[in-house]
Amino acid sequence: MAKQYDVLFRLLLIGDSGVGKTCLLCRFTDNEFHSSHISTIGVDFKMKTIEVDGIKVRIQIWDTAGQERYQTITKQYYRRAQGIFLVYDISSERSYQHIMKWVSDVDEYAPEGVQKILIGNKADEEQKRQVGREQGQQLAKEYGMDFYETSACTNLNIKESFTRLTELVLQAHRKELDGVRTRASNEMALAELEEDESKPEGPANSSKTCWC
Template sequence: MAKQYDILFRLLLLGDSGVGKTCMLRRFAEGEFDPSHISTIGVDFKMKTLVIDGIRVRVQIWDTAGQERYQTITKQYYRRAQGIVFVYDITDEPSFLHIGKWASDVDEYAPEKVQMILVGNKADNEPKRRVTKAQGSKLAEAYGMEFFEASASTSRNIKESFTRVTELVLQAYKNDVDHLLGSLDDYLDRAALQDQKDDQDASRTCAC
């Protein structure tokens, strides 16, 4: 069977319990929204394939528990992440203030070249807003991240957020591969030709 993607990347969702990480992930990966809140236990993940610049990118998105008692478990996944999505709830100021703690953990445990964005979730709940968009933008700028306000409920900026962090990871990957192999496009062309040759070889073998 032909491979359904060209590259696999791992993304990690980080933020306090209750900020809507699971809802964001389900909205992005499955197009569904479930308002009932069940806290993630440990780590869960979902897969999604995006086409960026003609490249089929498979993203494995890890949804981590925000509770303190699971921190030892979830930190094991930092080392393998190529992209981080920090999430806070615009109606919950403490979740915004805690982004600094999550960023500190990433500095300590994640790879040096990990790509990061900041997302303020539940942007549809304007009457209960406790964190302004300007505050979110300023914090993202302080950490050198791009910033989105999003809503898992309405789907606003959900696809855009995940797509953007994937684009950043892909660009960083391209820079590394171009440096080592000359060109990512050439590398993918060679890989595709090899896959095609393997399929032809397998077909001839089956026909005998």
């Protein structure tokens, strides 16, 4: 039987306090949503196995405290990530403005080649919207990132965005991946039909297959 998954890596959720990082994570891993806001004071993580491109990927998703006073500490977690979600709240212009600061932190502390994706969360709160969709797209374009508007509440684009970032990380590690691929395809090879390994020298094996 083929392996159930082949690679493991870390994704990190960052963004202002209250933009819904924990909710995104809960929705993705447990398919749960709690509307009450409890500040994450610390760093939490959850595991999830997904299949991308035929490869079973185990992702460890780190959820960080968004409050400013903890940022000197949370920055130290960046270097262990291969992919980063930059999250803002579409109903908070301020959280959108802060993305620039978050990006510069990422540039400073995250490893080179880290994959980033921009998330405008709370897309269900259309009536409170302060940040236009095109603003998000514009910002994402500037930084060369993919962009999703998501809603943990209505489960909009949750799986898509996590899968997309995972794909990006996989692509970025294409080289290492090729090794994994080869192995995976070998494992999935069909049953050996004609081979009789125990007696390779037997004359009967000269005509390996008999398509009668």
